[in-house]
Amino acid sequence: MKRVSLLILLLCCVIGTSAQSRWVSQDNPAAPMSERLQNKDYEVSLLQDGQWQSQNVYGALTSNYDRHHANHRDFVGVERFVMGFVMFTDEFQKPIKVRVTRKGEPFESAEIRPTSYRIKPRRIDPNTVEFTLRSPSQKVSVEFDGDRSSNIFIIPDLPSERPVGGDIIYFGRGEHEVGELWLKSGQTLYLDAGAVVYGQLRAEGQSDIKVAGRGIFCGSRADHGERTRNVLVNMEYCKNVEFEGVLFRDSPSWTLRFLECEGVHIDNVKQIGWMINSDGVDICNTRHVVIENCFFRNYDDNLSLKAFNWWSGIGTTYDVVMRDCVLWADCAHNFLVGPEAVNHRIYDVKFQNSIILESREATDPWRGAMAVMISDEGEFENILFENIEVEDIRGGVVMSFDYGKYNSRGRAARNITVRNINYRGTQAPRSVIKGWDSEHTIENITLENIRFNGKRITEKNIDEYLEINQFVKGLKVGR
Structure with a gap:
């Protein structure tokens, strides 16, 4: 197997003749698959x-x-x-x-x-x-x-063209190892079809970064220890970050984490993860995000929106869109808002035009193929679930909007719309919409054209499909 170390890559950068570095690892077609x-x-x-x-x-x-x-x-x-x-x-x-x-x-x-x-x-x-x-x-x-x-x-x-010009890190067909690779502003990391790159990606305080291609970025050689593992891809304080086309495999923890980033585009990315905490994408204190045309299979949450207390004081997560995706969670949620919020807001979120293939977890409070966990003194509002096909998930509930028990309960949840949801299956228990008490309610919930095995939910039959308590205010059930 051909091994490419960061030292060699740095030497390539130093001796390059152009003003911008071009790190190249050529094809390694003779390398056997591990x-x-x-x-x-x-x-x-x-x-x-x-x-x-x-x-x-x-x-x-x-x-x-x-x-x-x-x-x-x-x-x-x-x-x-x-x-x-x-x-x-x-x-x-x-x-x-x-x-x-x-x-x-x-x-x-x-x-x-x-x-x-x-x-x-x-x-x-x-x-x-x-x-x-x-x-x-x-x-x-x-x-x-x-x-x-x-x-x-x-x-x-579709085929993907190799980038030409600029600051490019290129990997061709075969297996390569990079360890911990730090990306800089203006760089493109390109994994060509047939490339398998082992390592972990990092960027901090950078802008205009792109990771693209038709290859595989693999975490199987990273530390998977319970107390020593780390996320596969970590982007902090970055602007204008794009991921396109690559498959991410065997993350030891969260797969793609964005912390205090602005302007994130994830398009046609594939993932397969098997570990507990192998979240697909974690959007933390981040805004202006589009995730589209992706195909994810992870054991844990496929998309999780969070807000933490951080030294900068920027805690909100907002303007996040996930659309046109196929999602498979062997255990947990496919769309999750919360529970980490730490007295901050998560708002203006859209989940649209997607297919859910699996969700298994039905244990309170972690249930829900589509979920809002109202916890951690956070506020959650303006959330849309629209045009979602849910196949025969084996045990998990279709949706759960509930005050969770993570750290502490949330402060409020309001303006949640669920529209054009089609569940086809026999194994999902009743879904859940529950406030906590008279001061911690869920307000302004709209359900439109929700169908379970072809039968539309109405005000008359809603109790057959959803568990709703008295602390849900302003519930509207439309056609």
């Missing part, structure tokens, strides 16, 4: 240019809530499942046929999710299915015999 990066359970091929072409099948650890949650202190991962994933690029001038073979015993059933894509697999032999992808936005999970722990993701993308 054992932990492989998946040996599947074979995948694509019909491209008239020929079936075999694809590289990566592996990633996953955690099953029923089996692993009580033993979530397994920080090494030896007791976990291994799923597969395939990443490929194509112009998609015409649909792409895909064949997936699961090795071993013949399967009895196969399903492709999201089911709303209406992609039906065709069985072509006892172990193989064939199906068609019509768009690079159709990133899917292929599941045999109902197995969501050892499944396989097929992740298509």
Whole structure:
């Protein structure tokens, strides 16, 4: 395996002839996949240019809530499942046929999710299915015999052009190791298709940073110790930060953390995380954020909005939009506002046009595929959940807006709109909307076109689907 140290990268920077550095790690095509990066359970091929072409099948650890949650202190991962994933690029001038073979015993059933894509697999032999992808936005999970722990993701993308000019850190095909990599203002970190980069990313007080490409940034060689692990990507006091196209794998803790940042754009990012606290994106004391076209599978929260007390005194988190995403939380929330607020406000938040594939946690106060945890003396307001498809989540409630018990209860929650939510499944308990007492209420809740298995929630049947107490004020149930 070719190892690229930070020392070598720094030397490249020093001896470069241009005014701006260009750190380059060229292709390393002969490097073998590390054992932990492989998946040996599947074979995948694509019909491209008239020929079936075999694809590289990566592996990633996953955690099953029923089996692993009580033993979530397994920080090494030896007791976990291994799923597969395939990443490929194509112009998609015409649909792409895909064949997936699961090795071993013949399967009895196969399903492709999201089911709303209406992609039906065709069985072509006892172990193989064939199906068609019509768009690079159709990133899917292929599941045999109902197995969501050892499944396989097929992740298509449009090709991405290598950046030219400017301050570029480039990694080509193969495995590379960078340790802790600090990004500077104006830099672009580019991971080309087939690149696997091991390390952790950091930036503090920088601006105009971009991380892009079609490669993998991997945390599996970072410290995973319970008391010594750290976040995979940490951005603090930064402005105008963009992440595009990269897949983040095996974070030892939070995957992407933004603390006191302004202007964050996360587009077409993929994630697979298996650990407790493996949040996808944590927006902390940060504003003007857009997260879109992403495909996340994490054991913990996929998106969490927080506000902390920090030395600068800037505590609010606001103007956050997450849209057009596919989200899978093996345990926790997919959309979470709170609970950390520390006497601050979190407001002007929109979750739109997305699909939820899984959420398992149903324990008070951590429940809710879509949740507002009103805690920590915080105020939470102007929050929209709109056009959300919720598939057959296995145990977690669809939504929970509740005063939590994290540190202390919150001060107030108001102006929450839930519109065009479609749940299709049989396993979710009743959802929850609950105030704390007469002084700590939830005010101005609007529910519009909420459907559970095709049945619209009305004022007459609402108790069948939601647990609501007397401390919810101004509840409106529309058509």
